[in-house]
Amino acid sequence: MKAPFISPVLLEKYLLDQCNDQEKEEVEAWYAAIKGDADHLEKLSETEKSSIRESTFESIKGELNILDESPARPFPWRWISGIAASVAIAAGLYFNYPIRKEQPVSIIEEIQQKKKSDIVQFVNTESRIVTHMLPDSSSIIMHPEASVTYPARFDADRRIVTFSGEGFFDITKDKTRPFLIQSGEMVIKVLGTSFNVKAASAQKVFQVDVLTGSVEVTAPGTKKKPQQLVLKPKQQAIFEIESKRLTARQITIQPRKEIYEPVTVVFEEAPLNKVIEQLEKRFNVNIRLSNPATATCSVTANFESQPFTVILEMLCTTLEANYTISGNTILLNGTPCE
Known part of the structure; x- marks a missing residue:
C-alpha cells in the first residue's frame, strides 16, 4: 500500500485559504487518510515521536518554501503541526515511498x-x-x-x-x-x-x-x-x-494629470487649436497637428469624468482623424474642415 501523494503547492494554497472546493476536499481527504494510520506511533518512544515530528515539520516548511523571517501573512502553525505528525506516520509506514520535491512556480x-x-x-x-x-x-x-x-x-x-x-x-x-x-x-x-x-x-x-x-x-x-x-x-x-x-x-499633485486620470471638460464650437491648448493644460501631453489647416475645425463636445485616451478617441471620431503616440507626444492626422 502506498501513501497518497499531496503537492506542497496545494498544501500552501490550502493554508493561505486559496483552494477551491475540489482542492479543499482533496487536501482534507489526504489528511484524514494518513491520520487514520496513527497506531504506528504507539510503537515509538516519546523521544522518537518528537524527533520524527520535528524533522518532518522542518521538511514541510522547506517544501512550502516558508521563511521564518519573511513578513508574509501568518500560517496556522497548529494545523501544520498536525500535518507534520501525520506525514511522520506515513514516513514510518511507507519508508520507501519516493519523496517528490516541487517548487512553487511563477x-x-x-x-x-x-x-x-x-x-x-x-x-x-x-x-x-x-x-x-x-x-x-x-x-x-x-x-x-x-x-x-x-x-x-x-x-x-x-x-x-x-x-x-x-x-x-x-x-x-x-x-x-x-x-x-x-x-x-x-x-x-x-x-x-x-x-x-x-x-x-x-x-x-x-x-x-x-x-x-x-x-x-x-x-x-x-x-x-x-x-x-x-x-x-x-x-x-x-x-x-x-x-x-x-x-x-x-503621488504628488501635479498641475497636469496623467492620461489615465479622468477630467470633465466642455467644448462649445471651439476651434481645434483651442481644444488642443486646453487638453495640454489638463494632461501631461503634447499634441501636434500633421496638417496645420485642421486647427480651425470646430469642436462641440461634453466630456464628463473621462481620461485622455477616451477624449482623444472621441475627438478623432468627430474629426474623422487618427493619431499616433510616442511617449507623451501625440500627432493628430486629419484633413481640413470645410
Missing part, C-alpha cells in the same frame, strides 16, 4: 505549462493606444508595444496574467478570484481596482500607480527575502530592477 511558468491553444497573447503593434478586454470583462488600456499573456479562460479560484510595457488596468471586482499580474519579478495582486503599470523589459525601474481601490505589490529582495507593499489610491510603488529595492510613496 505565474509566467504556470501559464506556459498550459496548452498553447489555451493561452492568449496580445501585443499592441499599433502606434496608438489600444483597449484590450480580458475574459472577465476587465480591461487594459495598452500603450504601443505593450503585451499581455493569459489563459483563454481564467481559473475558478484566481485570474492570472503576465504583462510587459505600459498599460492602465481596470479590474472587474471578484472577491472569490484574486487578480494577479506578473511583470518581470514583480507581482501585483488585486481584487477590483484601477491602476497604471509601467514595466517595459528594457526599463531599469518598474512603476505602479493606483487610481482607485488598493493593490498588493510583491518583489524579491536581497538574500531572496520577499518584499511586499499595499498601495492605496494616489500611491505609487517603485521597483528598482538591479538593486531589488521596492519603495512606496505618495
